Amino acid sequence: MTMDRLNRLRRKLNTELGILIATALEDPKVSDIYLNDDGKIWINRAGQAKEYAGDMEPDQAISLIRTVASLVHSTITEDSPVVEAKLPGGERFIGDISPISTAPTFCIRKPARVVFSLESYVDQSIMNERQCAAIRSAVLSRYNILVVGGTGSGKTTLTNAILKEIARATPEDRILIFEDTPELQCSSPDRSFKLATETVSMRALLRNGMRQMPDRIIVGEVRGAEASVVLQAWNTGHEGGVLTLHANSAREGVHKFQEYVEEGLPGTDKRQAIANAVDLVIYMPKRKEGSPPQVKEVCWLQKLREGEYQFETVQEVSHVHAI
Template sequence: MSVIPIRSEAATRGARMLRTALGPEIGAWLEEPAVIEVMLNPDGRLWVDRLGLGIADTGAVLSAADGERIIRLVAHHVGAEVHSGAPRVSAELPGTGERFEGLLPPVVAAPSFAIRKPAGTVFTLADYVAAGIMPTAFADALAAAVAARANILVAGGTSTGKTTLTNALLAEVARTGDRVVLIEDTRELQCAAPNLVALRTKDGVASLSDLVRSALRLRPDRIPIGEVRGAEALDLLKAWGTGHPGGVGTIHAGSALGTLRRLEQLIQESVVTVPRALIAETINVVAVLVRDGTGRRLAELVRVEGLDAAGDYRLIPLVPPTEGECP
C-alpha cells in the first residue's frame, strides 16, 4: 500500500486542525528537534524515539476514543475510508510532511499509530564520524564510492537510520553535478543536486516499477530510490547495470549477505530464476546499519566482487579491519 500524499487547497487549515487534534503533548514532541517518531500503542501509552537516545515511554496516556479520532481525522484529510473493513490509513500530514500510519481494530486491540518526522537536517558523512557512528575510513570509502559511481545499497532494520545515511550519500551525489532522477513512495529523501527530478508513486496510478521505467526516459545520470521492497528490484538492477550507475537505495536486511539474499527474494516476485550474476555485477557496495544498546552504528561496509567458485557472492571489506574502527 503506497502512502497517499495530501494535496489540498486547505492544506494550511488542515495542518492547524490536525495539530490541534493531536493535542499539546504530541504537538510539543513533534516540535522537539531530537524526536524522530511519536507512537501510540493499543494500551494508550505514548512513546517517542529520540535521535541518539532511542525509544522512551513518555508517561502520557491517550484514550482509545482520542486515538481513533486522530486516525479518522487524518483519513478524512487524505480522502480515505477507515473502518473495521479497511482499518489502515497511511498518509503525509499536511504542511509539515510527517509520515502517518494508523490502525484500528480488528487488526489491533485498540487504535494505534506512528508519526514519523521527515529529516529536518541532512547529516553529512563528517557528522557521522563526529557522532561515532562510523570511523573516518568508512566515511572516506563511502565518499570515494559515490565519486566512482558505485551502486550502493544501504541496509538495516527499522529505525536504524537508513534514510538518514542515504541523505548523506545524496549530499555527496549533489557535488558531482550529475542529473539525478530520484524515485520514492514517501517523501523522505533530500537531494540538493541542481539538476534534479523527484518522482513519487501514487497508489493505483504509478508504481515504483512504472517510475523506474519513466526515469530511464528522463536522461538520468543517476537513479536513487527510497526503498527497494518489491518487484521493482529487477527493473532497478537493469537500470543501474545498463548505463546508469551511481545509484543509491535502501533495503531491509540485517547483514551484507542478507541484503543480497533479500534482493533475490524481491526479484522472485517478478521472475522465477534469480539473476544472481546480475546482482553481483550491479551492486557494488553494501552498507549495513544496526541499532543496539549504544545507539546506531555502521556495522558492515563491503564491496561485492562477483561470485565465487560455488556461485555465491564474494564480499570483501571496503576498508581494512584495522582502519574500520571508531576512535
C-alpha cells in the same frame, strides 16, 4: 469539503495531538512519534536513542485517529480499522483501532528536514572513519551502493547523508530519485524526484526514468520486481546509484536484491550481473530499545565464486577498494 470545515478539522487535530506531540513535530531532529496500545508515547530523534515521552488516554487517541480519517474523507470503524494519511505538515500518519489492536495506536513519520553529513556519523560514533572513507570512495568512483536494514534502523537518514556527499562530490550529475513515499532529500542542482502511485508502479516509474538522461539513479525502498530495472540500469552505464531495502545483514541484503530481481526476470540466473553491478553494501541493524543508530557492516561485494557472493568487510582491510 469546504475550506471552513477543513480549517476546523485542522484546529481540532492540533488540539488532539496535544502539546507534547505538537512540540515534537516542530523539532527538526524528530523522525518518528508513535503510540503503543499501552498508551505510551515514544519519540525517535536522528542520531539518538528513542525515548519514552509520555502517555495518551485511549479516548484522546481514538478521537485523533477519527479526525485524521476525516481529513482524508474516510472513516474508521471495526470493519475498516486502519487509516493512512498525510498530515497538513507533510507527516505520514497510520493509525488503527480494535480489532487490530487492543487499544488505539498510531505512528507519525516526519519527512527529514535535517540532512546530516557523513562526518557527523563519525563524530557521533555511528560509523568509523574507515567506513566513512569507503562510502566516500564509492561516491567519488561512481560505485553502486545498497543501504540495507530493518524498519527504523536509519536507512533513509543515512541515504540522505550519501546524497549530500554526492551533491558535494559531483554537483554536475543529473540525479533521479524514485520513491513511493517522499522521504529523501537532495541538494544537487540537477535533480528530479519521481513518486510511484496506485496507478503508476515503481517498476513503470523506473522504466520511464531510464529515458530521462539520469547520471545516477536513487531508489528509496525496493520491494519487488522493480529491482530488475535497477539492475539493468546499473549494468548499462548508469553507475553511482543508491537503493535501500529491508534485510538483516549485508549478505542478506544482496540475496534479497537477487530475489527481487528474479521476480522481474524469472527463470534467469542474475547472480553474476548482480556481482558486477553492486559494489558497496551498508547494513544498519534495527535499533534496540534505548540504543542509537549504528552502521554495523560496510562491505565491498568483490565477485562471484562457485555461485557464492564474496564480500570484503571494510573494518578488516586497510586498502582502498580497487577501481
